[in-house]
Structures are given as structure tokens and as C-alpha cells.
Amino acid sequence: MIDNAPGIERLRRAFTTYEGPEVPNAESEEIDAERIYRAAAGELTEDERRAVIDQVAMSSAAAEVWRLAVELQRAEGKAVQEMNEAAFATGEIEATYEIGEVGQVGEVVPFRSTSPPPPRRVRYRALTAIAALLAVTIGFGLWSRMHAPAPELRGAGSSLSATIADGAHLPREAFRLTWKPLPEAGTRYTVRVTTEDLRLVVEARHLETASYQVPADRLAAFPAGARLLWQVEAKSADGRTVSSPAYAVEIDR
Amino acid sequence: MSDRSSADPAPTSVELPFQEPDYARLRNDLVKAVAKVCPGWLADRRDDLVQAALIKVMELSRRREGMLELSSSYLYRVAHSALVDEIRARRRRHEVSLEETESEHAATPASTPDPATTTAAAEVGRGIRDCLAGMVRDRRLAVALYLQGHGVPDASRLLAWPTKRTENLIYRGLADLRRCLIDKGLNP
Numbered sequence: 001m002i003d004n005a006p007g008i009e010r011l012r013r014a015f016t017t018y019e020g021p022e023v024p025n026a027e028s029e030e031i032d033a034e035r036i037y038r039a040a041a042g043e044l045t046e047d048e049r050r051a052v053i054d055q056v057a058m059s060s061a062a063a064e065v066w067r068l069a070v071e072l073q074r075a076e077g078k079a080v081q082e083m084n085e086a087a088f089a090t091g092e093i094e095a096t097y098e099i100g101e102v103g104q105v106g107e108v109v110p111f112r113s114t115s116p117p118p119p120r121r122v123r124y125r126a127l128t129a130i131a132a133l134l135a136v137t138i139g140f141g142l143w144s145r146m147h148a149p150a151p152e153l154r155g156a157g158s159s160l161s162a163t164i165a166d167g168a169h170l171p172r173e174a175f176r177l178t179w180k181p182l183p184e185a186g187t188r189y190t191v192r193v194t195t196e197d198l199r200l201v202v203e204a205r206h207l208e209t210a211s212y213q214v215p216a217d218r219l220a221a222f223p224a225g226a227r228l229l230w231q232v233e234a235k236s237a238d239g240r241t242v243s244s245p246a247y248a249v250e251i252d253r
Numbered sequence: 254m255s256d257r258s259s260a261d262p263a264p265t266s267v268e269l270p271f272q273e274p275d276y277a278r279l280r281n282d283l284v285k286a287v288a289k290v291c292p293g294w295l296a297d298r299r300d301d302l303v304q305a306a307l308i309k310v311m312e313l314s315r316r317r318e319g320m321l322e323l324s325s326s327y328l329y330r331v332a333h334s335a336l337v338d339e340i341r342a343r344r345r346r347h348e349v350s351l352e353e354t355e356s357e358h359a360a361t362p363a364s365t366p367d368p369a370t371t372t373a374a375a376e377v378g379r380g381i382r383d384c385l386a387g388m389v390r391d392r393r394l395a396v397a398l399y400l401q402g403h404g405v406p407d408a409s410r411l412l413a414w415p416t417k418r419t420e421n422l423i424y425r426g427l428a429d430l431r432r433c434l435i436d437k438g439l440n441p
Binding site (some may be wrong): 008064 | 291329395441
């Protein structure tokens with residue numbers, strides 16, 4: 001079979017260690033590292049992938065970029081797998097970071113297992129890695145929700161938008177966020193306020209009115225001039241949801 | 254509770270720690286990739302190379318756009334680009350350095366194989382590239398992936414061709430390659 005072809009390792013070594021000069025056509029073609037990475041990940045269209053592989057065949061520099069991509073993708077896959085396994089093993093994520101709260105409103109809740117966890121091996125490093133990944137994942141989830149295009153409720157005829165200016169300055173004692181209410185009866189609103197690096201400052205759910213005043217104690221840790229992001233999400237009585245864009249707001253004093 | 258507006262229900266709050274990604278892990282993975290993939294003269298400088306790439310990644314990640322996309326795949330993708338940039342820069346400097354101080358360089362590297370082996374491998378490497386250039390395209394693609402270390406199933410997935418077809422292309426392509434190399438006076 002092919003895998004046992006005589007001399008194949010010698011050919012592979014010669015192919016992968018060759019450092020130019022390139023064959024004439026390969027030299028002139030620009031090497032796009034990002035495109036090669038995506039092709040090696042199996043992304044791009046079939047034709048685009050084949051074009052990249054053709055460049056890899058002809059150019060030793062492109063082949064090296066490809067091999068680096070493959071190595072890093074393997075490493076990333078292993079890192080993610082180990083974090084998953086560590087999360088399953090520790091089972092302490094929920095208690096530490098209260099992600100159950102987020103889960104109730106349909107946010108990203110990674111690494112939950114319904115199967116019995118393996119024996120616990122809690123290590124600081126693993127916890128740190130999990131915390132980082134959780135924060136990133138949940139942060140990304142929050143961001144995705146905050147930046148998702150705002151679909152319109154069928155029948156509502158309008159999207160959800162703020163009635164205070166984007167970038168408004170509000171005093172911390174009267175930090176009231178307001179938005180245009182949707183016409184559907186029974187609509188409930190959820191407001192999320194985060195820092196610019198997506199740490200959640202406060203979340204208020206089941207609001208019946210189109211405004212929410214952030215409690216002053218939630219803002220106590222922030223200096224005057226601190227910039228926060230906020231977004232509101234509406235849920236109609238029949239379960240449909242619509243989200244506003246994310247807005248900035250500054251603490252005035 | 255008393256200072257809250259009576260119109261507003263008590264908010265459900267979630268405090269989330271935002272921590273940096275595991276850069277130590279990423280660094281370790283970059284070092285391994287460079288050691289495995291890059292030529293000896295570059296691998297000798299891998300700590301320096303990786304550190305420079307990692308700084309770029311951290312700078313990118315700390316910008317707001319980066320913070321919003323700090324998924325694991327994003328991080329490794331950015332790291333790949335940064336690493337490639339650094340390798341290119343070092344390679345350019347290496348080439349200049351070779352031109353300027355060829356005799357000095359020839360005396361220094363300890364990990365380089367003996368000149369005869371290096372020359373023979375370089376000739377075969379060049380021959381392979383020339384032969385691939387003259388090969389039927391589909392065979393070339395399949396053989397290139399195979400020479401890069403991908404097995405048949407992997408090559409089949411990347412090329413989006415059935416396994417059997419991919420295997421045939423590799424088989425025939427390797428036969429073409431060997432013939433071509435022999436015609437060039439090289440021993441495959």
C-alpha cells in the first residue's frame with residue numbers, strides 16, 4: 001500500500017526541508033498565511049482549497065506555512081479537548097462562576113455534562129485555563145448577542161432601539177437606560193450592561209416597562225468617565241425575541 | 254434594596270471574571286510547531302521568534318476588536334499569522350547575513366547536517382518541486398498533501414474527492430514523481 005511505499009519518508013523529508021529557490025511560477029505568487037490557515041482547517045470552498053494546495057505543491061515557503069497551520073490546529077484541538085476534560089473532571093465551574101444564572105436566559109453554557117464525572121483532579125492551572133475559556137466563551141456569547149443584527153418581530157413592525165443617545169453621559173445616581181417599547185402586549189425586556197471588555201455589570205430580566213435604572217451600587221467601582229455598553233432584548237408573549245444594537249454609555253460623575 | 258427604584262425589579266446579576274487566555278500554553282504550542290516545522294537554523298532561534306510573535310498576538314488581542322473575538326481558534330489563527338510574519342522577517346535577515354558573512358556563518362551552526370547530505374536533500378527537494386510542476390494537476394495536489402504528511406483520508410477530505418480516487422491519484426502521482434526524479438539523475 002501507499003503508506004509503506006519504499007523511500008516515502010526520504011521523499012517527504014526532501015520535500016519538507018527544501019528551502020528554495022522556488023520554481024519560476026511559485027516565486028511570483030503571494031503567500032497569504034490566513035488563506036492557507038483556513039484551507040488547512042478545511043474552510044474555504046473546494047476550488048479555493050485546491051488552489052491553495054496547488055500553491056503548497058509548488059512553493060516551499062507556502063508548504064512551510066501550511067505545515068505550521070496544521071501543527072497549530074492540532075495543538076489548538078488538543079488544548080480545547082484538555083480544557084473540556086478538565087472541566088468535566090472538576091465539576092466546580094458552576095459553583096465558582098455562577099454560569100447557571102446565565103444559562104437560564106439561554107446564554108452560552110459550555111462544558112456541562114450529563115454523564116457522571118470522572119474522579120476529581122482539581123489543579124490551579126486547569127482551573128485558570130477553564131476560567132479563561134469560560135470568560136472568553138461567555139464574553140463572546142454576550143458580545144454575539146449584543147452585536148447580532150436586530151431581526152424584527154413579525155407583526156411588530158419596528159426594531160428595538162434606545163431613546164437615549166449612543167454614548168450618552170448619565171449620572172450614576174440616575175443611570176436610567178430607556179428604549180422605544182414594542183407595541184405587542186405582554187412583551188418583557190432584558191437589559192444587560194457590560195464593561196467594554198465584556199464583564200457583566202448588571203443584568204435585569206422580566207422588565208415590563210421600557211426603561212431600567214442601574215442601581216448606583218453597581219456603578220460604584222467605576223470612575224467618572226468610565227464607558228459601559230448596554231443592550232436590551234425583548235421577548236414577546238408568544239416567545240419571539242428581538243435585540244437592540246449595543247449602545248455605549250458613560251458614567252458622568 | 255431600598256435605594257432601588259420601585260419600578261425596577263431587583264436585577265439578577267452575574268459577576269464574570271475576565272481573564273486572559275492561556276498564553277503560556279499558546280507559547281508552548283508555538284515553540285513546538287517551530288521546532289517541528291522550521292529549518293534548523295530557525296529552530297535554534299525559536300524562543301526569540303515565538304516571543305516576538307506572541308507579543309504581536311497579545312497586542313492584537315488587547316485591542317477592542319480582538320477582545321471581542323478571543324476564541325481559541327481566533328487566538329491560534331492570529332498566532333499563526335504573527336509567526337509566519339516573524340519567520341519571513343528572520344529569513345530575510347538570515348539571507349542578508351549569509352550574503353554578507355558567508356564564511357562566518359558556515360563555521361557557526363552546530364545542528365546543521367553535513368554538507369553532502371544537505372546538498373543531496375536540496376537537490377532532491379528541488380527535483381520534487383520541478384517534477385510536481387510538470388505533473389497532471391489532480392495528481393500534483395494529492396501527492397503534495399501526501400508529501401506534507403497527510404494520509405489518504407485526510408487528503409481526501411481536504412481535496413473533497415472520494416477516498417479511492419485520492420488514493421489512486423497519490424499512487425500514480427508517486428510513480429510519476431519517481432520516474433521524473435530518475436530521469437533527472439536523482440535517486441528517489
